[in-house]
Amino acid sequence: MRRRPLPTGAKGWRLCYDVNADGVCDAGSADDPNPIRLQVAVNSNVRLIGPASRIRFNPNGSLTASSFADFVATPGPGATPRWLVRFAASGALSVRKG
Structure with a gap:
């Protein structure tokens, strides 16, 4: 599954792992994508x-x-x-x- 980033300025959800808890998603790869899930804002x-x-x-x-x-x-x-x-x-x- 290909993951696309949320559009610039868009609101929504970003589920990712952040091992050092600095508030920034850690780097991912093709085999281990990060963010794990992106969801644009609901209605x-x-x-x-x-x-x-x-x-x-x-x-x-x-x-x-x-x-x-x-x-x-x-x-x-x-x-x-x-x-x-x-x-x-x-x-x-x-x-x-x-």
Whole structure:
């Protein structure tokens, strides 16, 4: 699969490994691409509220933080339904409507 960078100035998600935790994706190769996944921003009507900082994972898949990270997703400001997305400290992900 060929990976293309996000367009300049585009918003979205970038999933990569950063061994030295300097906030920059480490160099990749054809056999070991980095960033691992790129995703442009979802529809501008979708609202995602959550922590402003990065979510960092340990090599075993657990969060580097000792607690959890919560996000709330809605189809727009004040709209319903809402979904609560929680990353537990273990790295487990749960999604609950409500």
